[in-house]
Amino acid sequence: MEWFSDFVDTAPTFLQALWITLQLALWSIVLAAVLGGVLAFLRLSRFQAVRMLAAGYISLIRGTPLVTQLFIIYFGLASIITIEAFWAGVIGLTAHNAAYVAEIYRSGIQSVPTGQIEAGRSLGMSKWTTLRLVISPQALRTVLPSLGNQFIIAVKDTSVAAFITVAELFRTAQIVAAEKFRPLEFYVIVGVYYLVIVLLLSGAVRALEQRLGRYNV
Template identity: 45%
Template sequence: MNILPWDLTVIPQRFFQFADAALYTLQITFFGILLGLIIGLVAALGRLSKRQWISALSKAYIFLIRGTPLLVQLFIIYYGLTSIVTIDPIPSAIIALGIHNGAYIAEIFRGSIQSIDYGQMEAARSLGMTQGKAMQRIVLPQAFKRAVPPLGNQLIIALKDSSLASTIAVPELMLKGRQMGSSSFMYMEMFLIVGIWYLIMTSLLSFVMHRIEQRLKVSDHD
């Protein structure tokens, strides 16, 4: 006898009907975080620049993006820019995720770069390297290793934040859950399926990032 008001047997029956939506979720997360890495690195280097105007622009970007919700940024890109340019839902979601995560990744990179002993930069410069070459060959490889744990956390946050893309009709997990719930009147069951998909994906990402961290630690000892 089922003492719960929900039909949980629906979960295994409908689970794989969400596979396409999960792929969309992974797609916008992957490209969003890739764009965020590029923006974040540029913003971090700009933040550390000795040129005041470049540093000020980077600070302003980080301040504005971290101080406003992702949903607002998503609506500005998708709805607010229609008088200038029309951007489809999926590119809008990727751009919004990239810009939003870029601000947080910039601070991760900045902290990692600043954690490297400045003596290494001075030693590289004394050997005839330019500051750019020293940054590229000496500082950044070490900084990237130190940035891996917080970047892993940010990737998981980005995956969960991608659910906001449902508000602009991107056919990802949350939108699929709402559609399936409204057609079957089984909202709890459908959203439980969505939650299980997210749990599986975040667990796999955590495992992969943990393995990467372990490999980097081993290479440090070689």
């Protein structure tokens, strides 16, 4: 019973924080989806220097913890440039997710048989048109499950922004738990909020998968 009243009493506070979490997640997922595409494109470039640059970026990001990246952006860069906590979070999460998304895109593009590309080219399509009409649709269908998975991780990773003072869900749970000295209740409650977001997101991804699945042969 106390759990329920804890949940109801703190709902206004948590819903406010939920909105911040959703904004963080939306910004970073949308931006990462775009930046990841650019990175994947560079990663598959004809020029070795460009390929290596993109590969270097991906290794750097994947090789360091997200919390380190956020701390560098928020606390580390403060001596050079001051970025508001929320935007520092968006920049860090975008840079982080983009590296993973780029690799997912690349795996999708490379999974399309060369015959398909050759067929497109021999029909007189330009490289760009082939990418747009032949490769992308097939690649997207293949990568959708991994992409959905990455976005789910991205949603949960927004919690790391708590440590650079963004008052999102997890930081709010920390504040409430410290105020009321009941860590179990409020960390479980905040877990439920994340669970609901993730379940909704996975439902959306599944629906999209089914819709694209119509083109299965």
